[in-house]
Amino acid sequence: MNTEPRSVQQLINGEFTESNTTEWIDITNPATQEVIAKVPQSTPEEIEQAIKTATEAFQSWRVTPISKRARVFLKYQQLIRENMDELAALLTEEQGKTLADARGDVFRGLEVVEHASGIGNLQQGGYIENVASSVDMYTVQQPIGVCAGITPFNFPAMIPLWMFPMAIATGNTFILKPSEQNPIVTMRLVELALEAGIPKGVLNVVHGGKDTVDALCDHPDIKAISFVGSTAVGKHVYDRAGQAGKRVQCMMGAKNHAVIMPDANKEQSLNQLAGAAFGAAGQRCMALSVVVLVGESKQWVDEIVEKSAQLVVSAGKDDKDLGPLISKQAKARVERLIQAGIDEGATIKLDGRGCQVEGYEEGNFVGPTILDNVTTDMSCYTEEIFGPVLCIMYADTLEEAIKIINTNPNGNGTAIFTQSGAHAHKFQQDIDVGQVGINLPIPVPLPMFSFTGSRASKLGDLGPYGKQAVQFYTQTKTVISRWFDEDASEGVNTTISMK
Numbered sequence: 159m160n161t162e163p164r165s166v167q168q169l170i171n172g173e174f175t176e177s178n179t180t181e182w183i184d185i186t187n188p189a190t191q192e193v194i195a196k197v198p199q200s201t202p203e204e205i206e207q208a209i210k211t212a213t214e215a216f217q218s219w220r221v222t223p224i225s226k227r228a229r230v231f232l233k234y235q236q237l238i239r240e241n242m243d244e245l246a247a248l249l250t251e252e253q254g255k256t257l258a259d260a261r262g263d264v265f266r267g268l269e270v271v272e273h274a275s276g277i278g279n280l281q282q283g284g285y286i287e288n289v290a291s292s293v294d295m296y297t298v299q300q301p302i303g304v305c306a307g308i309t310p311f312n313f314p315a316m317i318p319l320w321m322f323p324m325a326i327a328t329g330n331t332f333i334l335k336p337s338e339q340n341p342i343v344t345m346r347l348v349e350l351a352l353e354a355g356i357p358k359g360v361l362n363v364v365h366g367g368k369d370t371v372d373a374l375c376d377h378p379d380i381k382a383i384s385f386v387g388s389t390a391v392g393k394h395v396y397d398r399a400g401q402a403g404k405r406v407q408c409m410m411g412a413k414n415h416a417v418i419m420p421d422a423n424k425e426q427s428l429n430q431l432a433g434a435a436f437g438a439a440g441q442r443c444m445a446l447s448v449v450v451l452v453g454e455s456k457q458w459v460d461e462i463v464e465k466s467a468q469l470v471v472s473a474g475k476d477d478k479d480l481g482p483l484i485s486k487q488a489k490a491r492v493e494r495l496i497q498a499g500i501d502e503g504a505t506i507k508l509d510g511r512g513c514q515v516e517g518y519e520e521g522n523f524v525g526p527t528i529l530d531n532v533t534t535d536m537s538c539y540t541e542e543i544f545g546p547v548l549c550i551m552y553a554d555t556l557e558e559a560i561k562i563i564n565t566n567p568n569g570n571g572t573a574i575f576t577q578s579g580a581h582a583h584k585f586q587q588d589i590d591v592g593q594v595g596i597n598l599p600i601p602v603p604l605p606m607f608s609f610t611g612s613r614a615s616k617l618g619d620l621g622p623y624g625k626q627a628v629q630f631y632t633q634t635k636t637v638i639s640r641w642f643d644e645d646a647s648e649g650v651n652t653t654i655s656m657k
């Protein structure tokens with residue numbers, strides 16, 4: 159019997175091919191440690207070939223009629239819907255999140271595909287007639303060429319779908335570099351994209367870690383890079399690709415605070431807090447990992463602990479409340495930060511370390527964990543834990559809570575729970591964070607808008623998907639035209655026209 163794990167293929171010029179590399183990375187099921195596949199570190203020649211292919215395919219794709227491009231995504235959204243259960247199961251097996259949450263991961267990407275199918279209404283320029291006599295001025299939004307996307311492990315369906323549908327719908331060609339920790343569901347989505355009619359060379363996939371990312375950042379034929387991942391890597395990508403003259407958008411790490419005001423609806427707010435702190439085992443960039451209890455809501459700690467303790471940890475396929483962390487290293491890191499919090503003076507109110515799930519003794523499980531009396535100098539606060547750990551802090555006033563949040567370097571997401579319109583308005587106005595929820599824990603924008611971020615959570619001005627992505631993946635060209643009447647000669651004019 160052949161026990162060798164199957165290898166993940168690359169996509170170059172419309173062909174799914176095996177890499178010639180000697181370097182392979184294991185993909186493990188985080189609930190069992192079973193090696194389910196291996197992914198190659200694509201060779202420099204393979205990366206070069208993918209870029210060459212994408213450069214050639216751009217010549218015909220850029221002039222493919224916009225309705226034809228749109229129709230590919232109309233078909234693609236249908237195929238994703240038809241294959242939703244299979245996609246979710248693949249995602250859960252390699253990533254660990256529950257099946258219900260995996261469906262959500264695919265669904266939020268699917269919404270971007272639906273939006274891309276309306277590209278004809280999005281990629282429009284402007285037109286003004288008679289800016290001078292018989293002179294018209296207009297702009298067109300032209301595709302920029304080969305674009306690349308580098309994606310993280312935590313949303314292996316949604317985040318690739320944030321990128322290549324909008325890039326390709328606007329007439330570009332694309333090189334995708336999925337997370338090397340869980341590229342299988344991403345590859346299935348890529349297969350469906352081809353089935354939907356994306357022509358050969360328009361979408362390509364190469365694999366690997368830093369070497370592949372650096373090669374994409376440096377290559378002169380790649381015009382733009384979209385990155386989603388950790389802050390340190392995002393900064394590296396922004397600097398390196400920026401040095402090479404590219405457009406770059408980097409969506410990065412987070413430390414998302416919830417503010418609970420004493421006038422909040424207690425039951426709803428605490429339910430939402432527990433869901434957003436521990437869902438996906440805290441491995442969402444929008445997870446609420448800190449709660450600031452204001453005034454009388456300071457007395458609600460026991461109820462937060464009680465609700466959190468009831469959440470059930472399981473293998474993702476058993477579909478309870480939260481699954482395992484992505485890797486043994488991630489589990490060790492989360493446990494180290496919990497211990498550091500205790501050593502630095504936090505009170506442990508709920509300890510998820512040593513969490514065991516029957517039948518999955520090898521899984522990377524950490525149960526919901528709550529650290530109380532956390533202060534801004536503790537490493538459990540200064541670092542993004544990216545695990546099921548909620549830090550509790552206190553403030554006497556809303557102003558004080560806002561100050562805590564605005565002083566933290568990250569500005570990805572936040573939420574306030576209050577019944578007061580005045581509090582909500584002040585929070586919305588004064589908070590320096592990209593995504594703001596009001597009585598809503600994970601305020602991820604739908605594709606009619608764009609994802610954003612503030613301060614250390616984002617580099618580059620334009621965000622992924624939505625209208626901003628149309629701007630990011632296109633170049634504005636301005637055309638000024640004049641059509642002479644046959645006998646209307648004005649002679650030579652050497653001045654700037656004032657007409």
Ligand code: NAD
Pocket residue numbers: 308309310311312313335336337338366367368369371372386387388389391392394409410411412442443542544570609611615
């Ligand atoms: P990561 O930064 O480790 O990896 C992201 C990508 O970068 C992967 O494709 C990886 O192969 C590559 N990479 C890793 N190390 C590299 C290096 N040294 N040089 C070049 N490339 C490298 O991130 P992750 O652990 O996969 O994802 C979790 C992080 O992503 C968290 O910080 C989370 O907050 C963030 N995230 C942010 C958003 C957002 O929209 N702001 C969304 C999802 C995740």
